[in-house]
Amino acid sequence: MSGARTRTVVVLWALAALPALVRAQEPEATQSRAAAVEEAQAAKAAAAHPYQPNAVEVLIDRFETHFVEGPLTLHPFFNSAYSGGGFTLGAGYALHPSAYSILDLRGSITFSGYKRIEAAYMAPRLFSRRGTFTATGGWREATAVGFYGIGTENTSKDDRANYSFDQPYGSAYLDFWPTRKLLFLRGGVEISQWRQGPGGADDPSVEEVYTPETLPGLGAKPTYIHSEGTLAIDSRPAPGYARTGGFYGVTVHDFHDTDGAFGFREVDYDAIQHIPLLRDTWVLSLHARVETAASTDGQEIPFFMLPALGGGSSLRGFASWRFRDLNSLLLQADWRVLANRFMDMAVVYDAGRVASRVSDLTNTPLKSDYGLGFRFHGPITTPLRIEFVHSNEGFRIVFASKAAF
Numbered sequence: 001m002s003g004a005r006t007r008t009v010v011v012l013w014a015l016a017a018l019p020a021l022v023r024a025q026e027p028e029a030t031q032s033r034a035a036a037v038e039e040a041q042a043a044k045a046a047a048a049h050p051y052q053p054n055a056v057e058v059l060i061d062r063f064e065t066h067f068v069e070g071p072l073t074l075h076p077f078f079n080s081a082y083s084g085g086g087f088t089l090g091a092g093y094a095l096h097p098s099a100y101s102i103l104d105l106r107g108s109i110t111f112s113g114y115k116r117i118e119a120a121y122m123a124p125r126l127f128s129r130r131g132t133f134t135a136t137g138g139w140r141e142a143t144a145v146g147f148y149g150i151g152t153e154n155t156s157k158d159d160r161a162n163y164s165f166d167q168p169y170g171s172a173y174l175d176f177w178p179t180r181k182l183l184f185l186r187g188g189v190e191i192s193q194w195r196q197g198p199g200g201a202d203d204p205s206v207e208e209v210y211t212p213e214t215l216p217g218l219g220a221k222p223t224y225i226h227s228e229g230t231l232a233i234d235s236r237p238a239p240g241y242a243r244t245g246g247f248y249g250v251t252v253h254d255f256h257d258t259d260g261a262f263g264f265r266e267v268d269y270d271a272i273q274h275i276p277l278l279r280d281t282w283v284l285s286l287h288a289r290v291e292t293a294a295s296t297d298g299q300e301i302p303f304f305m306l307p308a309l310g311g312g313s314s315l316r317g318f319a320s321w322r323f324r325d326l327n328s329l330l331l332q333a334d335w336r337v338l339a340n341r342f343m344d345m346a347v348v349y350d351a352g353r354v355a356s357r358v359s360d361l362t363n364t365p366l367k368s369d370y371g372l373g374f375r376f377h378g379p380i381t382t383p384l385r386i387e388f389v390h391s392n393e394g395f396r397i398v399f400a401s402k403a404a405f
Helices: 002-025 028-047 055-069
Strands: 074-076 088-098 101-110 115-126 131-147 161-176 182-193 195-198 223-234 245-257 264-277 282-295 327-340 343-355 367-376 384-391 394-400
Touching: 343 384
Parallel strands: none
Antiparallel strands: 074 088, 088 101, 101 115, 115 131, 131 161, 161 182, 161 195, 182 223, 223 245, 245 264, 264 282, 282 327, 327 343, 343 367, 367 384, 384 394
């Protein structure tokens, strides 16, 4: 029995000593690698620091902070007096009468002589942050607005004649979200006078081609009391820049001419949908718009107030105001790719036409264009949009300070 106990003790001692024997046999190289890994991890932890943006990212951050997201003081203002004026230069100065209101004094001018000066007051947190009130007053002048005739098929880009106008105006609007989300209401009124006159630039002036009998409103100076109301469902994060959500709305306009000669009504139908793909890095944006106008009590609609297509926000491959008639149809599609957090690239396509009757809007082929675009944006705004667009009437470059739709 004593021999058995002795053998048991020897076996247990051997098992207890086995790990030490194994460690003693480990190659020195293995131990060296483990020590090197530990030293590298320690050095990496000691050298760790927050991410430092590069010079371009710093510049973009400063732009967004001062001109897009931050409180405004002196700021650029690129809104032209009227579409088709060309490259616009302008500036504004914003004051803050209270913590939640802004008074913005601003103006702009183009190389072709389009001018705009105005003051705008905005109170964005009314009715428990459900409403935004905006009041604007100013004056604008356009010196060479293109007119190509009325209709789609019976007009040509070679038929261009120019007209001018200047317009003093004052308006007040209230945007209201009764349920804070989705349901959107807008109402307001504007008082303005359109003083239409001869056009400048190289093309003929409109009165050299037409007469008041052949072109309603030629030389007219109507004073309008323009009231409008909008009812819509809006699920976009922001109208100025969105990659998700949509807008579906109807807007009713009443243009009351104080002289009773050029009064009319207009109804606009808008549908916008942004469809995110691949976790929001691709976006398919779709837009459809129909405008219909009808005169009031046998009055006439001036040619310069007719629904129109053409320019940077409608048929982008055609000149501004290229097509005019009582009714218009516009279809747009943008395939956008998020290049980085401040720029999108896009393939763009537009189609549309105008007609004297609503039923004729889809009876014949639509005018169309296609192209490539770049959008520089912040979280809720698009301060610069550049697009290169081609149509059967040529190639055009679009510069704009807002989203296409």
